[in-house]
Amino acid sequence: MNSLVKRDRSTFADLVDWLESEFPTIPSVRQFAGLQMMRVEDFQDGNEYVVRAELPGIDPDKDIDIQLLDGVLTIKAERREENKDANRSEFRYGSFSRSLTLPSGADENNVRATYKDGILEIRVPLKEEQHPEPRRINVAKD
Structure with missing residues (x-):
């Protein structure tokens, strides 16, 4: 699936994605480096632009913030997880x-977001692009 948009990403995030895709048998580069990154995929589904983000262990009511400004969709999330038993405790936080530039024709007033099974899905309707006819401009003589 090819992405429809230009992503606002760091070169380091691209490198991590490449390493994981080229060397799937090695342990996750993210786990090895202790990185907390959000994996995102985006594609067009009919007349909608769809963004899916892997966010397991997140409470969508408290820990996800989605903003849209000037055609840029920004997803922010925070994980706070703590497990305790009698002999030990473990926490992750x-x-x-991630920010993505929406494709042209995006209907920014009708964006919908859902969260299920650790996946955040954002759907943005796409308006049919208008292709106006060329207009002739007359040149005035002095």
Whole structure:
């Protein structure tokens, strides 16, 4: 699936994605480096632009913030997880942020977001692009 948009990403995030795709048998580069990154996929589904983000262990009511400004969709999330038993405790925490530029024709007033089974899905309707006819401009003589 090819992405429809230009992503606002760091070169390091691209490198991590490449390493994981080229060397799937090695342990996750993210786990090895202790990185907290949000994996995102985007594609067109009919007349909608769809963004899916992997966010397991997140409470969508408290820990996800989605903003849209000037055609840029920004997803922010924070994970706070702590497990305790009689002999030990373990915790994971971190914040994530990804920004994507919406494709032309995006209807920014009708964006919908859902969260199910650790996947955040954002759907943005796409308006049919208008292709106006060329207009002739007359040149005035002095």
